[in-house]
Amino acid sequence: MNRKKRRRHSKSIVIKTVTYVVLILLLFLLIVFIVSRFDKPPEDEVSDTGITAADSKTIGTASNSVGSQGGNESEILIITTAEETEGTDELADNEWALYLVNNENSLPADYDNTLENEIGLTLVFSDYRDYFFDDRAAPYLIKMLEDSAEDGVNLYVVSTYRTQEYQQNNLDSSVNDRMAQGMDYDTAYADALESVALPGHSEHNAGLAADIMTPSYTSMEDDGFKNTEEYEWLSKNAAKYGFILRYPEGKQNVTGIIYEPWHYRFVGVYHATKIAESGLTLEEYFKENGWVDENGKATKHLGPIAEDVPAANDSPAVTLPPDMITVTVNTEMGNPILVE
Numbered sequence: 001m002n003r004k005k006r007r008r009h010s011k012s013i014v015i016k017t018v019t020y021v022v023l024i025l026l027l028f029l030l031i032v033f034i035v036s037r038f039d040k041p042p043e044d045e046v047s048d049t050g051i052t053a054a055d056s057k058t059i060g061t062a063s064n065s066v067g068s069q070g071g072n073e074s075e076i077l078i079i080t081t082a083e084e085t086e087g088t089d090e091l092a093d094n095e096w097a098l099y100l101v102n103n104e105n106s107l108p109a110d111y112d113n114t115l116e117n118e119i120g121l122t123l124v125f126s127d128y129r130d131y132f133f134d135d136r137a138a139p140y141l142i143k144m145l146e147d148s149a150e151d152g153v154n155l156y157v158v159s160t161y162r163t164q165e166y167q168q169n170n171l172d173s174s175v176n177d178r179m180a181q182g183m184d185y186d187t188a189y190a191d192a193l194e195s196v197a198l199p200g201h202s203e204h205n206a207g208l209a210a211d212i213m214t215p216s217y218t219s220m221e222d223d224g225f226k227n228t229e230e231y232e233w234l235s236k237n238a239a240k241y242g243f244i245l246r247y248p249e250g251k252q253n254v255t256g257i258i259y260e261p262w263h264y265r266f267v268g269v270y271h272a273t274k275i276a277e278s279g280l281t282l283e284e285y286f287k288e289n290g291w292v293d294e295n296g297k298a299t300k301h302l303g304p305i306a307e308d309v310p311a312a313n314d315s316p317a318v319t320l321p322p323d324m325i326t327v328t329v330n331t332e333m334g335n336p337i338l339v340e
């Protein structure tokens, strides 16, 4: 009886000790949790898009996980979201980015030089070649790529800034391919222009366009990229970072370019959001705001002032440089074309 009692007594001591240890552990965990909360920034500094809100001051540096330049650090700007600029002065941040580049509106002939020496280009990442973007827009592209990766979406940038010389090579090669298929020069040239912009008339020359796909789908032979989850993510989120789908489906008669689910153009968050909501193309958006004349020439320029560049068909065919990547596409006619 006594023994039994003692055993029971010692059993209850063990239970008590275990309970104390558990309580102490829980208390410790609670303290750790509370302390860790203080290390985090206040929630109101981060918007629900994941973009740090407020004005356009530089907030510091962040490791560029998109790039592969030996851990180079790139400055991340605080990005103004559309919600914050709504109702404020229309000339919001990045208004400079709102300009037309198309067959009617060209970049200045020396824009490469301006971009490279005065505005600056940011190396977004390196692959088989270096991918550059306009300094002012690059942080938005980098942020978009980083955030998509966090969402488990695998965006793959296929093309960014191209020099006008590079664009000329694209066009020449495209025309030559068509002529090799039996087209006469004029037909080949007109056909090529449906998918390759004239040098100085490509948004890639402006350093504001990125062709984005996904490693498991890089074919530009059709518009199948639109069936990927990466495209779905871009459709939902690109505007938050200032990008628009520039050549939408069924709008070739307006944009002059075939449907390209991969081509995204930076116009700034405010206008990208407006354009995405309206479903308009950039050409239609300009028209609706009265910023183009009857010939489609932009009358509002906040970006580079357009001036005519030498007509592409005046220049001789050029041999492609060895590092040139051409994307060959088969159209219904069976003619290889290059894409914008």
Ligand SMILES: [Zn+2]
Binding pocket: 159, 204, 209, 210, 211, 262, 263, 264, 339, 340
């Ligand atoms: Zn493109």
